[in-house]
Amino acid sequence: MPTPPARLLLLLGLVLGVLAAAVGLRIGSAPLAEPSPSPEPTSASPSPSPSAPPPLEGLHVVLDPGHNGGNGQAPAEINAQVEDGRGGWKACNTVGTSTLSGYPEHAFTWDVAQRTRELLEEDGATITLTRSGDDGVGPCIDERGRAVQRADADAMVSIHANGSEDPSVRGYFAIVAAPPLHDAQGGPSRRLAEDLLGALDDGDFTPSTWVPGALSERPDLATLNWARRPAVMLELAEMRNPEEAALVQSRDGRQRYADAIAAGLRAWAERRGG
Incomplete structure (x- = not known):
């Protein structure tokens, strides 16, 4: 049998063991820390802004490429007479x-x-052409002029090149109907002509050396007379001039002319919209 001091030591050991077990139980039973939830954003992410509409959305233009590749083989058709819009007659x-x-x-x-x-x-513009290819006949000049109202378009640009016999003559010019038969052939057509001429000038083309101000007013062009919307005929170059002949025969030259016409129509549309 243990002596009193030994009993005391034994009792003390038992007490210490119980206390250690209790402390270990409390430490072991402590719950693990939960991961912190991701913080919620303080503000909503910005929605992507809607893309801007094309700059010429809603604009409708008739482009009238002059003449046609089959005209030379159809003399009877192209020489048939049509009304010129002012009481006279012209070849188709x-x-x-x-x-x-x-x-x-x-x-x-x-x-x-x-x-x-x-x-x-x-x-973004809508474009209507007065002919569908370059191997047909016509259409006649009165049909070309009426095309702008048939299409319910905003304007018409008739694309041509001039053929002065004097090879020294050079440069572009525009033609508008005059005297005007209605409001669209007055100020609106002149403003369209001004913007197209301005774009050709900006494109470093040469203005006509024989048409003052590169703007001609004529009463005898049925394509312009029959148009009831702003309409301009552009004579882009003198095809008998050697320098301009080289320009119109080159792809780069034709692209430059197209760039200028498109720029002029953009300027006109912007001014019209304002």
Whole structure:
């Protein structure tokens, strides 16, 4: 039997063991810390801003590439007489002019019109052409003029090149109907002409050396007389001038002309919208 001191030591050991077990139980039973939840954003993420509409959305333009590739093989059709819009009569159409090397006006106007259409459609505009290819006949000049109201378009640009016999003559010019038959042929057509001429000038083309101010007013062009919306005929170059003949026969030159027409229509649309 243990002696009293030994009993005391034994009792003390038992007490210490119980206390250690109690402390260990409390430490072991403590719950693990939960991971902190991700903080909620203090403000909503900004929504992506809606993309701006194309700059020419809602604009509708008729492009009229002058003449046609089949006109030369259809003399009876293109010489048939149509009303000129002022009580007179004109031939349905003509074959157009050409460079001295034989590059035809109809091919030039068709190519420039295609390039211009592509530029304007990229900006959201709707484009209507008065002919669907470069191997047909016509349409007649009165039909071309009426095309702008048939399409319910905002404006028409008739694309041409001139064929002065004097090869020293050079430069672009615009033609508007005068005297005007209605309001659209007055100020609105002149403003369209001004913006197109300004864009050609900005494109470093040469203004006409024989048409004062590069703006001609004529009463005898059925394409312009029949149009009931702002309408301009552009003579972009003199095809008998050697320098300008080289320009119209080059892809880069035709692209530059298209760039200028598109820029002029953008300027007109912006001014019209303001």
